[in-house]
């Protein structure tokens with residue numbers, strides 16, 4: 001039996017500058033990527049797996065330094081009984097300038113496939129591991145077209161970073177049916193950050209630590225075994241935190257603190273203060289209530305590790321009454337004009353309310 005842990009897309013070194021995080025939260029997240037990487041390596045030691053497969057985007061070359069790659073090396077050196085196979089992805093390309101080439105990797109670590117698909121043989125484990133590393137940020141060619149047959153007396157594993165979901169992708173489009181027919185016992189995929197088990201012989205493990213609100217839900221690693229030609233894999237949640245996007249339904253009877261309370265209830269007890277929340281306010285908002293999302297976020301900061309609020313509510317104006325009361329002024333004309341548009345359309349409705357807001361404020365000041 002051969003056992004393995006499959007990870008990818010750690011993006012070590014990422015600075016989270018594009019996220020809305022505070023400097024402190026961004027720094028913490030960056031440290032947590034490192035911690036999770038170390039936890040994965042430690043797990044591979046504890047579980048005594050034969051292989052740790054890292055399918056690309058281990059680090060962010062834009063931010064990574066020589067000291068950082070040395071830290072990767074030191075971390076991987078600890079797992080000296082684990083065979084570690086790394087392939088490069090589009091964020092950690094392996095070319096002349098690459099940090100991968102500056103390190104004397106320990107015996108247990110192989111960075112595979114610098115010049116096309118490469119094979120590493122592990123005779124003690126009767127296993128052949130194939131890998132392909134990116135040398136540039138975009139690849140569209142069919143790198144598998146000349147791929148020869150496998151030695152079926154061995155366990156065969158492929159580690160590759162590419163896009164199985166989009167045939168037009170600039171990020172190494174991979175054809176699922178072609179991959180299946182190659183006959184590998186397991187294909188360890190990287191690139192898509194959401195974990196996707198494609199079959200028991202092929203999976204995206206996803207990013208073990210999610211990077212933004214595009215990566216909601218559980219994130220982790222894959223543990224697998226191959227024995228007598230049968231592969232068995234399990235997804236293991238492993239991230240320190242998860243991103244949660246939650247819609248909250250508001251109605252016109254709710255006051256400001258009703259809304260605040262409803263938001264506070266989102267973070268349930270056992271993981272309180274741990275996860276990252278995006279709350280989307282939906283429904284009808286009483287026209288007498290001010291919702292200022294940044295003020296709300298600030299007042300809820302102590303209840304959540306991270307919270308951002310998106311206001312998608314519709315203000316509860318009685319349009320007919322407003323129009324009647326303002327028959328002869330600009331407010332009334334504006335409402336009649338806007339009623340000609342499709343007010344079920346969010347943009348139109350938003351325009352109506354923003355306009356009303358401005359006109360009504362103006363009117364009060366008069």
Ligand SMILES: [Mn+2]
Pocket residue numbers: 009011057089091191192193
């Ligand atoms: Mn990635």
